[in-house]
Every structure is written in C-alpha cells, then in structure tokens.
Amino acid sequence: MITLRRSNERGSADHGWLHSKHTFSFANYYDPQHMGFSALRVINDDLVHPEAGFDTHGHKNMEIISFVLEGTIAHKDSEGNVQELPAGEFQLMSAGKGIYHSEYNPSSTEPLKFLQIWIEPNEIGGKPGCQQKDFGKKPGITTIASPDGKDxxxxxxxxxxxxxLVLEANSELELDIxxxxxxxxxQVQGSMETNDLIVSEGDGIKVRDESNIKIANHSDDRIVALIFDLP
Structure with missing residues (x-):
C-alpha cells in the first residue's frame, strides 16, 4: 500500500523568526492521523531568519537528524560540541540520557533552511553523542544513517x-523492499514519479506491504529525496 501526502496538507507554524512545515504532529499542530510512521516521529521543514535560532533546550531518548538545505547551522551542546553545519551536511545527535543544545543561523543576510528529523530509539538512556558528515550528491542511493554505521x-x-536518493535527469530505478x-x-528537491504517483518537493509517501517501488525522474533536472527504511 502506498499513501501520498502532499506538502500543502502538512501542519504549519509561523513564529516570525521561524516558519515551519510539520509532516507529523508537533508542538501546537496535532493530527491523530499523522502521529508518525513506525520509528519515524518528526519531519519538520524549517526556515530560520538571519541572526535567529533555537535557544538552548533539552532532549532525551531521541535520535535527531538535521539536514541543511540552505545556509549554515551554528550548533552548541552540553557535551562540549561547538560546530557549524553547512548546506549539504547531515548531523545526527543522539540525546540518550539527556542533552541540551542550541541551533542558530549565524548569517546576517541569508536564511537557513533545514530538515529536522526525529527517530524514536530502541535503546533508552546511554551517553549522548553527536556525529556530522557531508555525503555529497553522488547519483543513486547513499546510506546516511544505519544501526551499525555501515559504509x-x-x-x-x-x-x-x-x-x-539522487536521481539524474531522465533516469529511473527500482527499489526492492x-x-x-x-x-x-x-521529496527534498524536484519532482519524481513513484508507482504512477507524481511526488513534488515537500511531499511524503508511506509504503507498506510492497516488495518494490519504481522511481523515475522524467525532468531535465536532478532530483533529491530521503528514503527511510523502517521496522
């Protein structure tokens, strides 16, 4: 079964300095039909104004992934990590038994756009940690996070x-499940066809009880998407 949710159907929030789209229920946006999917709990599509950001706040027992689309995140946390996360990089923060952090747009002129993703862990407690890497834009499928850190x-x-997933112009692939x-x-960038469904930027697809899906890029531009393989 394949279920498509359009970008404009997501929840939204406007805090002045922050504009956010919520794929799943988050903060003041609540929809009992969209509480998460398997271990995937949050996808927030955030736009942060220049010289603004999230003040120091805490998390516990959550795996938090940030993927910067435009601009730079200035990150600081209670484990002593002080880092900048530029466009194209991924960061995975394991909150474990508890961590405090702040995220700030250090630019005085350019907005910051990034995806904030929460994954419910299968290990409770433990030492918090922070990992960061630029995986580039190699065509095909690149593993960003995995239980054993493979590849x-x-x-x-x-x-x-x-x-x-990076799919070049006028190409396609078949993904076994x-x-x-x-x-x-x-969908992060561009528009693709998935099993006869047109999926555009900000759209999401839930896939259950399928053995494979077909993904095609019929445009003249490269597309980028994130694929979550879930239990």
Whole structure:
C-alpha cells in the first residue's frame, strides 16, 4: 500500500523568526492521523531568519537528524560540541540520557533552511553523542544513517536506515523492499514519479506491504529525496 501526502496538507507554524512545515504532529499542530510512521516521529521543514535560532533546550531518548538545505547551522551542546553545519551536511545527535543544545543561523543576510528529523530509539538512556558528515550528491542511493554505521554512515540507535536518493535527469530505478519492512520517502528537491504517483518537493509517501517501488525522474533536472527504511 502506498499513501501520498502532499506538502500543502502538512501542519504549519509561523513564529516570525521561524516558519515551519510539520509532516507529523508537533508542538501546537496535532493530527491523530499523522502521529508518525513506525520509528519515524518528526519531519519538520524549517526556515530560520538571519541572526535567529533555537535557544538552548533539552532532549532525551531521541535520535535527531538535521539536514541543511540552505545556509549554515551554528550548533552548541552540553557535551562540549561547538560546530557549524553547512548546506549539504547531515548531523545526527543522539540525546540518550539527556542533552541540551542550541541551533542558530549565524548569517546576517541569508536564511537557513533545514530538515529536522526525529527517530524514536530502541535503546533508552546511554551517553549522548553527536556525529556530522557531508555525503555529497553522488547519483543513486547513499546510506546516511544505519544501526551499525555501515559504509561510513552515521550510527543510529534504531533498526532503521536513512538513505539519500539522487536521481539524474531522465533516469529511473527500482527499489526492492525487504519483507516486513516499511519505507517513507520525503521529496527534498524536484519532482519524481513513484508507482504512477507524481511526488513534488515537500511531499511524503508511506509504503507498506510492497516488495518494490519504481522511481523515475522524467525532468531535465536532478532530483533529491530521503528514503527511510523502517521496522
């Protein structure tokens, strides 16, 4: 079964300095039909104004992935990590038994656009940690996060994997799905066709009880999507 949710159907929030689209229920946006999908709990599409950001706040027992689309995140946390996360890079913060952090747009002129993703862990407590990497834009599927950190991916505390799909112009691929697993696809850039469904930027697809899906890029531009392989 394949279920498509359009970008304009997502929840939204406007805090002046922050404009956010919520794929799943978050903060003041609540929809009992969209509470998450398997271990995937949050996808927030955030736009942060220059010289603004999230003040220091805490998290516990959550795997938090940030993927910067435009601009730079200035990150600081209670484990002593002080980092900048530029466009194209992924960061995985394992909150574990508890961590405090801040995220700030240091530019005085340019907005910051990034995806904030929360994964519910299968390990409770433990030492917090932070990993960061630029995986580039190699055509095909690149593993970003996995339970064992395979292929130099970020090690995540859940039986799931996150992949980046880059599909060049006028190309296609077929993706096999292991029995008993589910997929979630989030379209980051461009528009693609998935099993006869047109998926555009910000759209999401839930895939259950399927053995494979076909993805095609019929445009003259490269497309980028995130693929979550979930239990």
């Amino acid at each position: 130099d991916s970020l090690a995540i505390k859940q039986d799931m994997s996150l992949h980046q 292991e029995q008993g697993r589910s997929l979630y696809l989030h």
